[in-house]
Amino acid sequence: MEALEGLLYGMGVLFTPTTLLGAFIGVLIGTAVGVLPGLGPVAGAALIFPLTFTLDPLTGLVMIAGIYSGAMYGGSTASILMKVPGDTAAVVATFDGYEMTRRGRAGAALSITAVGSFIAGTIAVVLVTFFSVYLAKFGLLFGPPEFFALTAGSLLVFARITGGSLASGMFPLVIGLMLGTVGQEAVTGDFRFTFGVMELSQGLALTPVAVGLFGVAEVLILTESARSSKKVSAIRVREMFPTREEWSRAIAPWGRGSIVGFVLGLLPGPSGTLSTFASYRLEKAVSRNRHQLGRGAVEGVAGPEAANNAASTSSLVPVLSLGIPFSATLALMLAAMIVQGVQPGPLLVEERPDLFWGIVASMYVGNIMLLILNLPLVGLWVNLLRTPQYFLVLVILVLSVVGAFSVRNSMLDVFSLLVFGLVGYALRKLDFSLAPLILGLVLGPLIESYFRESLFLGKGDVGVFVSSPVAVGLWVSVGAILVGGFVVPRIIRARRS
Amino acid sequence: MTEEEAAQSPPDEGRLDGKRKGRLVVGVIGFLLSAGYLFEAQKLSWGTLAQPGAAAFPMLLGVALAGTSMLTIGESVRTGAVAGAVELPRGVDRKRILGLVGALAAYVVLLPVAGYILASAGFAIAVLRLLSGLSWLRTVVLAIAVTAGTYLLFVMVLGVLMPKGVLGV
Numbered sequence: 001m002e003a004l005e006g007l008l009y010g011m012g013v014l015f016t017p018t019t020l021l022g023a024f025i026g027v028l029i030g031t032a033v034g035v036l037p038g039l040g041p042v043a044g045a046a047l048i049f050p051l052t053f054t055l056d057p058l059t060g061l062v063m064i065a066g067i068y069s070g071a072m073y074g075g076s077t078a079s080i081l082m083k084v085p086g087d088t089a090a091v092v093a094t095f096d097g098y099e100m101t102r103r104g105r106a107g108a109a110l111s112i113t114a115v116g117s118f119i120a121g122t123i124a125v126v127l128v129t130f131f132s133v134y135l136a137k138f139g140l141l142f143g144p145p146e147f148f149a150l151t152a153g154s155l156l157v158f159a160r161i162t163g164g165s166l167a168s169g170m171f172p173l174v175i176g177l178m179l180g181t182v183g184q185e186a187v188t189g190d191f192r193f194t195f196g197v198m199e200l201s202q203g204l205a206l207t208p209v210a211v212g213l214f215g216v217a218e219v220l221i222l223t224e225s226a227r228s229s230k231k232v233s234a235i236r237v238r239e240m241f242p243t244r245e246e247w248s249r250a251i252a253p254w255g256r257g258s259i260v261g262f263v264l265g266l267l268p269g270p271s272g273t274l275s276t277f278a279s280y281r282l283e284k285a286v287s288r289n290r291h292q293l294g295r296g297a298v299e300g301v302a303g304p305e306a307a308n309n310a311a312s313t314s315s316l317v318p319v320l321s322l323g324i325p326f327s328a329t330l331a332l333m334l335a336a337m338i339v340q341g342v343q344p345g346p347l348l349v350e351e352r353p354d355l356f357w358g359i360v361a362s363m364y365v366g367n368i369m370l371l372i373l374n375l376p377l378v379g380l381w382v383n384l385l386r387t388p389q390y391f392l393v394l395v396i397l398v399l400s401v402v403g404a405f406s407v408r409n410s411m412l413d414v415f416s417l418l419v420f421g422l423v424g425y426a427l428r429k430l431d432f433s434l435a436p437l438i439l440g441l442v443l444g445p446l447i448e449s450y451f452r453e454s455l456f457l458g459k460g461d462v463g464v465f466v467s468s469p470v471a472v473g474l475w476v477s478v479g480a481i482l483v484g485g486f487v488v489p490r491i492i493r494a495r496r497s
Numbered sequence: 498m499t500e501e502e503a504a505q506s507p508p509d510e511g512r513l514d515g516k517r518k519g520r521l522v523v524g525v526i527g528f529l530l531s532a533g534y535l536f537e538a539q540k541l542s543w544g545t546l547a548q549p550g551a552a553a554f555p556m557l558l559g560v561a562l563a564g565t566s567m568l569t570i571g572e573s574v575r576t577g578a579v580a581g582a583v584e585l586p587r588g589v590d591r592k593r594i595l596g597l598v599g600a601l602a603a604y605v606v607l608l609p610v611a612g613y614i615l616a617s618a619g620f621a622i623a624v625l626r627l628l629s630g631l632s633w634l635r636t637v638v639l640a641i642a643v644t645a646g647t648y649l650l651f652v653m654v655l656g657v658l659m660p661k662g663v664l665g666v
Contacts, residue, residue, distance in 0.1 A: 166572070188544075220598070394621055460545060
């Protein structure tokens, strides 16, 4: 199926009432968790995760994709209106977005964000449509050793880029991989690390771990200081329209941001954060009004917000074409596929074109829904921002407990929620990065199966891991990125001094 | 030293500040965990190199955890890669967060005993008393509303089977 034909086919499968409703609920929840502090996209998607098992695979996956893209939108709204970024990807939106709000241009900033995100999302969907098919064809050349290199290698790169110091990313990654080994082993049937607890034979459930690490821990951090709900002034509909000058200043940054975001979304790493900062730097370097950046310049909102949305769309490419997620939320999407019995990887486009093209099409339709949700309904989100903190904390914690229990009606999962909440709080206080832990937990079982299959294929010869040019190329790239991370900053420092 | 020089100079590598101490503890816990994990892993079937058993991958991970734990310890003791004070809440802020953790722990423990409705209402009252300045009446009304709302949505509409507890509610 050719790319354009595929996209049309995707639209066809998407346009059923249930799936469209799923997409709508996804972007709605996504925007809410993005706007509100305390429950980010990972915890939001993790709470929905058990619900997706009861739906058909496409509706469930489209819902998670909606949460992912909706949260990006919502995060920017809170940044622009209140200077409270929901996550690091939304930090850049505070630079010029909040300054615009202070100057009474909040409505214009939100419109420029929403329209820019829509345009970037559209450009990215078109590129994704073509890119995914070719990447999936390339992926067909892969056997277990190449997949082992790709999965394990990209996890290492991800942990290195995300973590700050080397141990900050690698330590949580290994813990996540180890947690993934708990339960009954698929090939031998051995019970591993279950200590006689029958409920552990199915392994640790993803929801309590993700909600604990990202939801409960965040709520604890939120509660550290008693904040009264911030004052947010209402925005009238006529204030939503940017001036002609503001529109014209936004166009070029939208285009540049879309390209930067699309490219960074394809690579391992926190693409939302990287793309917004990279786009901001680019605007500082090339924009005609660069001297105004940081003081409420339209370019500082338009570029990064377009980049953010393009990156969230293009980061679907590695998930759909190769089965490799580069963010914790997309790892949940991959996990949802596995639970639904869908094998992620390059064969997905051939075996389940409905899912592949349906999800791609949903990103497009989701963008239109987000445009409607974010422009005329901005008043709703402003009201949501006025929710008192005590109410938010209470509702998030009760939802977390219900969500953890509902996975398999087990109190063990509720206990793990509490434990991982405390672990997440401690690790965050000590500057460890938590996303690699979730990626390790989801991808661990896949990496183990590639590891075993490779050795089986090589009849026990460990040389099988570097037996093909693709595998060698992948490991060399991984090595270069990891070593480069040490060497390049030292060279720069030496030159400066 | 001027402020600029102070900002550019590397952190004092001899002094173990809050974050470095904390990460040292995490590294040591990780190392002990790797020992326990490897001990449990070696009891599993080893298989052959061509057909690895259930122990093979965990053995590699156990060694990797030992390695990354050593790295964490090394980073905290030898370098100032991650340094600074751990920003922990103090005074009333600390009391509030400890109270919240205590309430959550009690909620989790009491859930199977008291059942969803009673445990959630109790938890809601505790959280609202801790975090809000609402009157008792408003606290109780809001607690009942949150409990009833979530019960209606999750138990009645979505069919989640929450624990009923000894009283059967």
